[in-house]
Amino acid sequence: MSHHAIYDSMQDNCADILTPTCPFCGQQGWITVPQAGADALIEGEPVQDALPEVDHRLREQITSGIHPRCFPGAEFGEGIDPDLIHGP
Numbered sequence: 044m045s046h047h048a049i050y051d052s053m054q055d056n057c058a059d060i061l062t063p064t065c066p067f068c069g070q071q072g073w074i075t076v077p078q079a080g081a082d083a084l085i086e087g088e089p090v091q092d093a094l095p096e097v098d099h100r101l102r103e104q105i106t107s108g109i110h111p112r113c114f115p116g117a118e119f120g121e122g123i124d125p126d127l128i129h130g131p
Contacts, residue, residue, distance in 0.1 A: 049081050063108030074101050
């Protein structure tokens with residue numbers, strides 16, 4: 044059984060996941076994922092197996108709450124990598 048807070052999304056065939064509080068910035072977040080992946084999470088599948096198509100940084104946010112924008116600066120002290128904010 045999932046310990047994730049998963050909600051119906053306004054997007055077709057998707058679900059929204061409320062992520063845990065980020066230990067660096069103190070904020071929660073939302074990730075929109077395919078409904079099939081959310082269903083797999085509800086069934087207890089590990090995040091990496093349930094959502095292989097989701098970027099690994101977003102899977103980390105689902106698991107730990109750490110936002111992609113928070114991790115680089117907190118981990119390496121080099122500031123925020125703009126590519127993580129704007130995407131590829």
